[in-house]
Amino acid sequence: MDSFKNEVRDHVVALYETVREELQSCWQFAREAWVLIVLLLAAIGTVIWLAKPAPPTHVLMGTGSAGGSYEELAKQYAEYFKKNGVTLELVRTEGAEENIKRLKDRDDRLQAAFIQGGLLTSREEAKGLLSLGSVGYEPLWIFYRSDLLLPDEKQHINFLSQPISIGTPGSGTYLHATRLLQLNHIELSDNFKLLSNEEAVEAFKNGTIHTVVMVDGLESKNVQAMINDPRARLTGFHRAEAFGRLFPIYHVLSIPEGSLNLVRNEPPQTIQTIAPTTNLVIDPNMHPAIQLLFLQAAEKINGGRSFFASYGEFPDYKESIIEESDVAKSFYKNGAPRLLEYMPFWLAEFLNRMLILLLPLGAFAYPIIKSMPAYRLSRARSRINEVYGALKLFEQELETNYDPAQHDEYLKTIDELDKRAQKLRVPRSIVSDYYSLRTTIDFVRTLIERPVRKGEA
Structure with missing residues (x-):
């Protein structure tokens, strides 16, 4: 029984020491390579922010005139957005013409509106707009x-x-x-x-x-x-x-x-x-995740059977004048990302965004990350070699210009080199190099002391 307890204790102690040594090793590595780590993290953060920033939490949508179907429909969309952590602010407008004008204006914060199909008669008129598809009929x-x-x-x-x-x-x-x-x-x-x-x-x-x-x-x-x-x-x-x-x-x-x-x-x-159909039209600068949230809302709110539409008929792309959004094309072809079936919108969007960005970024960062241990070894060896270099110059000085009157200064110099060596923190894989350096320092110390003993004899 005692032997079992001792064995368990030995395992626990070994595990504790191993974890402690690894943490100390990581901390030492972070202290030595902090510039490289900071640059890598800054590069990752910059790429994520510039390539695909987080979606906004506040979006403006035009509703048209009072008492119209757009107003009632937009309220349902606002409720859906609210459940997913996004505020959809409804802005009353004079109608389709104002909605179109404001969506084309890049300085206007309005980003979405319902617009009747057929109001624009050419691709030229529809420039500056994108469609997420049709969501119903307007008789x-x-x-x-x-x-x-x-x-x-x-x-x-x-x-x-x-x-x-x-x-x-x-x-x-x-x-x-x-x-x-x-x-x-x-x-x-x-x-x-x-x-x-x-x-x-x-x-x-x-x-x-x-x-x-x-x-x-x-x-x-x-x-x-x-x-x-x-x-x-x-x-x-x-x-x-x-x-x-x-x-x-x-x-x-x-x-x-x-x-x-x-x-x-x-x-x-x-x-x-x-x-004509009711079309969900957006500013082309709308974040892809918000576009996807609009499409999910349309599927939930407009996808059922209604007086004029059969089940699943909407949303769909039925208006050919306004160009279809790439997000809408993917949605109608492949459906919503699977992550959205198992987690909240904000979390699924974040993970999806990270996945898309970090995969190519990981391919770029992998060689750097892989080289970090080698970098640490190289840095440690370089510092050992620096002491070796200083020690070699000191040894040559002793052999060529030894002065007994400088004996105490020589000892002071060798002690400083020894202290310098003691402060080195090296990976376990090159501990032997560290102790070889300490042994060499002791050897040079004997060279200092040997002439004194000869003089005393």
């Missing part, structure tokens, strides 16, 4: 007052001569409405009222507007207000298929009979309309 709605317009009037061109709201300049509703009017060679007149969707709803209620045109999502407060108004009737978009074929930005959607209100059987028959 064209035409509501008319059933108590102010006869059923046959709404089918006739004369109903356009009644007060009709087509949105405010700069809004998506206005841009789409005026485009469709121009395609039908209908010129704007005084009866076309330039009201926001929110203002149009109020004007519709008090009877100053007979017809309201909106391009907005089904979930928007303004569209819901019109659907729930018993005096409002929805008319279909004639020749919807034709517009869908002639202009790919428009998707043809069906609204089945009674699907908006079963009690009132609204609409009274199945109708068709056309719809």
Whole structure:
């Protein structure tokens, strides 16, 4: 039993001494090679910061006009961002035109916005923007007052001569409405009222507007207000298929009979309309990790089945004018990084960023790290050799110019060399070189003392 205890104690003592020696060795190495270590760490930090800085924790997003679907949708995105440690600040704007202008302005802090598809007609107009894809449909709605317009009037061109709201300049509703009017060679007149969707709803209620045109999502407060108004009737978009074929930005959607209100059987028959898509557009300078967070939010919030979309239909890249982000291309092809399935966004993003950067950096740093032990050995040998060199010069001085009167000075010099050797800290692998130096110093000391003894004899 005693032998077992002694054996255990010996193992513990050996382990303790080994760990202590290794820690002392590391500390000594750090003291000797601290310049190299600091430079390496500085290089790693600089590469990480310059090549792929950490994502921001505060992002600005435009929401469009009050009461629109963008505002409600953006609030859901803000909640998703909050759960992932990022603040998504919602900024109310006048509409698509302002959003586009601000996203193109590199001095503007706005970095994201929902924009209706089809507002930009060329790649040239879309320069300075990137798309993360489409997240839903925005149907064209035409509501008319059933108590102010006869059923046959709404089918006739004369109903356009009644007060009709087509949105405010700069809004998506206005841009789409005026485009469709121009395609039908209908010129704007005084009866076309330039009201926001929110203002149009109020004007519709008090009877100053007979017809309201909106391009907005089904979930928007303004569209819901019109659907729930018993005096409002929805008319279909004639020749919807034709517009869908002639202009790919428009998707043809069906609204089945009674699907908006079963009690009132609204609409009274199945109708068709056309719809651009809602596109998530960003500043090209947006951090890739924030782009990925937007795409995850879109998948979570917009990826389910809705009134017009089937399950998994969104998000998707359906707008070809605005260039698709590389992050979005990878997301639609490969999905989100697997790390995001097992850990919070901020941690997964950090590890992913470190992995991407440190792999090539590791290939660069590996030879330096590998050379550090050799560097330490080289430094230790160099210091031993320095003492050896000083000792050799001193020995030559003794052999050629020995002066008995300088005996005490000689001893003082050899003692200083010995102290210098004692202060050396060397790796265990070259301890033999260290003791060889100490032995050589003792040998030279005997050369000093030998002439004295001869004189005494």
